[in-house]
Amino acid sequence: MKPASFEYHAPADAEEAVALLADLGDEAKAIAGGQSLVPMLALRLASFGHLVDLRRLDGLRGIEHRDGALRIGATTTQATVQRSQEVRAAVPLLARATPLIGHFQIRSRGTVGGSLAHADAAAEYPAVALALDAELQTLSVRGPRTVPAARFFTGMWSTALDEDELLTAVVFPVWRRPCGFAVEEFARRSGDFALAGAAVAVGLDPGGRIDRCAIALFGLGPxxxxxxxxxxxxxxSEPAEEKADDIADLALSALDSVPSDLHGSAGYRKRVGAAMVARAWRRAVREAVHG
Incomplete structure (x- = not known):
């Protein structure tokens, strides 16, 4: 199929882009890499009268350290993140999640901001942002604002972004050591969206006990x-690998909206999710303890 007709816009900077979004209202949609939006348009699962292309907005690209955190511009490609030594050193969880996204052709065009703004429940980047308490920076004609990841993802394919608002960057705090990180997911085939997954981060105090912990689940709800x-x-508590199965059971116990579809029942997804939590916990703890 082909997408419905639309008018194409290529603003020169972020201010022009948000002005277009404000003027055009809900008939407009921002597009960066297009790896999620274009298939939806082609299948006519979505339709917009105007597309605002962000590819010329150089100010939305790049990776830089700022005030003890790592800031990544929204139109930075996933392939750039995957190659970045800065990301590997400062935000290991993001670096480890990136190769799990689709295939290299998708990562070469797909963007960090596109994945976060699309907010697919089975996607890796939203779960990593949530686990690490990232902050998402946005811009509209009313000015900039910052939204914590805990408040950004509001439901299936929905976020706290207003219709005339543009995601400009995501800021990840850099965890102090000792700490450990792991992301695990299960998909039917390599490159498919995950049926269930977990992103785990563990930080230890000087006495070797856990003083910071994050377990983010994806593919297990809206x-x-x-x-x-x-x-x-x-x-x-002490970071013990042998607690992994009990921790996984507790992590899944509060879920009450696990999807059931042709790929797997809710019960199956929960069992797979528990296995992913346990596996990620063991890896994260091992890294935190042994480096």
Whole structure:
């Protein structure tokens, strides 16, 4: 199929882009890499009268350290993130999640901001942003604002972005060491969206006990979520790999909206999700303890 007709716009900077979004209203949609939007347009699952292309906006690209955090511009490609030594050193969880996204052709055009703004419940980047308490920077004609990841993902393919608002960057805090990170997911085939996955981050205090912990689940509901009960229970405890199965059970226990479809029942997804949490927990703890 072919997409419905639309008018194409190529603004020169972010201010022009948000002015277009404000003027055109809900008939307009921003497009960067297009790896999620173009298939939806082609299948006519979505239709817009205007597309605002962000590819000329050089100010929205790049990776830089700022005030103890790593800022990544929204139109930075996933392939750039995958190649970046800065990302590997400062935000290991993001670096490890990136190769799991689709195939290299998708990562060469897909963007960081596109994945976050699209907010697919089975996508890796939203779960990583949520696990690491990232902050998402936006711009509209009313000015810039910052939205914590915990408030950004509001439901299936929906976010806290207003219709006339543009995602400009995401800022990841850099965790102090010792800490460990892991992301695990299960998909039918390499490159497919995950049936279930988990992103885990563990930080230790000087005495070797857990003083910071994040467990983010994806593919198990309408939006990525944190396993709050499991995280709270782990603070102050010793980082033990043998606790992995109990931690996984606790992490999944609060889920009440696990999808059931032709790819798997809700019960199957929960069992797979628990296995992914346990596997990610073991890897993260091993790294935190042994470096």
């Amino acid at each position: 939006a990525p979520c944190r396993a709050e009960a499991a995280q709270t229970a782990l603070i102050g």
